[in-house]
Amino acid sequence: MNVIEIRKHFPIYEHQPHLTYLDSAASALKLNEVLEAIKHYYETSSANIMRSGFKNAYQSTLDYEHSRHVIKQLIHATYDEEVIFTKGATQSINMVAHHYESVLQKGDEILISHLEHHANILPWQNVCKKTGASLKYVALDQHFKITEDALLKSINERTKIVALTYISNVMGYITPLQKVIQKAHEVGAVVLVDAAQAVAHIEINVQTLDCDYLVFSGHKMFGPTGVGILYGKQTLLSHLTPFELGGQMMDEVDEQHYTLAKLPARLEAGTPPIAEAIALAPAAMFIKSIGYNNIHAHIKSIHTYTLQSLKTLKDIEIYNETADIGIVTFNIRGVHAHDVQSFLSEEDVAVRTGHHCAKLIHQQLKQAATIRVSISIYNSKEDIDQLIKALKQAITFFIH
Numbered sequence: 309m310n311v312i313e314i315r316k317h318f319p320i321y322e323h324q325p326h327l328t329y330l331d332s333a334a335s336a337l338k339l340n341e342v343l344e345a346i347k348h349y350y351e352t353s354s355a356n357i358m359r360s361g362f363k364n365a366y367q368s369t370l371d372y373e374h375s376r377h378v379i380k381q382l383i384h385a386t387y388d389e390e391v392i393f394t395k396g397a398t399q400s401i402n403m404v405a406h407h408y409e410s411v412l413q414k415g416d417e418i419l420i421s422h423l424e425h426h427a428n429i430l431p432w433q434n435v436c437k438k439t440g441a442s443l444k445y446v447a448l449d450q451h452f453k454i455t456e457d458a459l460l461k462s463i464n465e466r467t468k469i470v471a472l473t474y475i476s477n478v479m480g481y482i483t484p485l486q487k488v489i490q491k492a493h494e495v496g497a498v499v500l501v502d503a504a505q506a507v508a509h510i511e512i513n514v515q516t517l518d519c520d521y522l523v524f525s526g527h528k529m530f531g532p533t534g535v536g537i538l539y540g541k542q543t544l545l546s547h548l549t550p551f552e553l554g555g556q557m558m559d560e561v562d563e564q565h566y567t568l569a570k571l572p573a574r575l576e577a578g579t580p581p582i583a584e585a586i587a588l589a590p591a592a593m594f595i596k597s598i599g600y601n602n603i604h605a606h607i608k609s610i611h612t613y614t615l616q617s618l619k620t621l622k623d624i625e626i627y628n629e630t631a632d633i634g635i636v637t638f639n640i641r642g643v644h645a646h647d648v649q650s651f652l653s654e655e656d657v658a659v660r661t662g663h664h665c666a667k668l669i670h671q672q673l674k675q676a677a678t679i680r681v682s683i684s685i686y687n688s689k690e691d692i693d694q695l696i697k698a699l700k701q702a703i704t705f706f707i708h
């Protein structure tokens with residue numbers, strides 16, 4: 309992959325040529341094509357969708373629905389209306405959890421893991437509080453991985469929901485989902501897959517996976533903030549209790565009652581993030597045009613180089629050497645991650661430090677905070693050299 313060519317698609321590099329951006333797991337850089345789509349909508353239409361019939365409004369509605377179709381193709385859903393635009397992965401999970409607040413009962417179990425982002429923990433804790441259901445955690449192995457074996461053993465006839473990350477945002481491990489989803493279905497449970505980290509890295513096929521729900525955010529796939537996706541099987545989404553009410557999501561309304569519209573409108577109350585949703589299409593098309601195999605191969609090579617380079621430094625403790633994608637989580641022994649960040653920031657090296665909204669895995673790692681480097685298609689070996697240079701300065705200052 310030609311990083312110089314790839315970077316031409318990301319205008320931030322024109323403004324900040326010295327930026328070493330290694331925080332794509334938090335938010336990826338934004339594509340020029342995405343910014344253009346947003347500008348185009350505001351400059352040429354600005355109209356609301358699904359409501360007025362004038363030309364601009366009609367065109368924007370078409371563009372919005374086209375984007376739904378492109379996302380449907382990206383994740384291999386069966387129908388366009390199985391793709392719901394939301395605010396992001398967090399809102400998508402909350403929408404599903406909200407529904408199950410009126411479905412689960414005492415004695416039911418929800419299965420999650422210690423690797424989850426808070427977005428896939430807190431809503432389920434809430435469901436348990438409201439229904440009396442129990443929140444169960446699959447046991448991680450000695451490398452803090454979720455194994456198929458442990459998952460299969462954790463699913464039983466009380467399991468009603470299995471909600472798992474497809475790829476951990478801290479450890480970069482891919483969760484083995486295929487057989488787990490089969491087993492969950494055998495006991496009558498539904499499976500939600502948190503694909504927030506997966507969507508920019510691995511091909512997602514919701515039909516082959518046979519998951520019931522899948523969620524992700526636009527901003528981690530080179531798209532805008534403020535928009536995300538809830539995928540759900542048509543049969544399930546058509547019965548999902550809407551999280552919000554109002555706007556065009558109704559069919560009939562009288563003084564005391566309303567009936568709900570068909571999918572996808574029934575789950576998209578109010579004016580949606582129109583520009584952002586439209587701009588998700590070029591992001592998905594960009595990923596497809598490069599191809600997941602090429603993306604993976606490039607990231608893997610930079611990932612290997614990162615691990616090799618980090619190992620030349622003393623006092624570095626890496627927690628996930630066998631990550632499946634380009635995420636390296638580590639610490640400098642005896643130095644708080646936030647202190648390291650100030651050195652990196654001085655050198656224009658952007659990484660994430662802290663608990664990465666995943667406190668439970670940090671408790672397992674026995675670390676209050678870690679440094680996370682996350683690699684994407686625009687990163688080069690020179691980025692890693694910059695990182696190492698800044699880390700050396702931090703080590704010299706704090707330790708030697």
Ligand SMILES: Cc1ncc(COP(=O)(O)O)c(C=O)c1O
Nearest residue numbers: 396397398425427477504505525
């Ligand atoms: C695995 C995972 N799930 C969910 C989320 C939440 O995404 P958002 O904040 O875009 O809703 C994130 C964000 O970092 C994540 O990494």
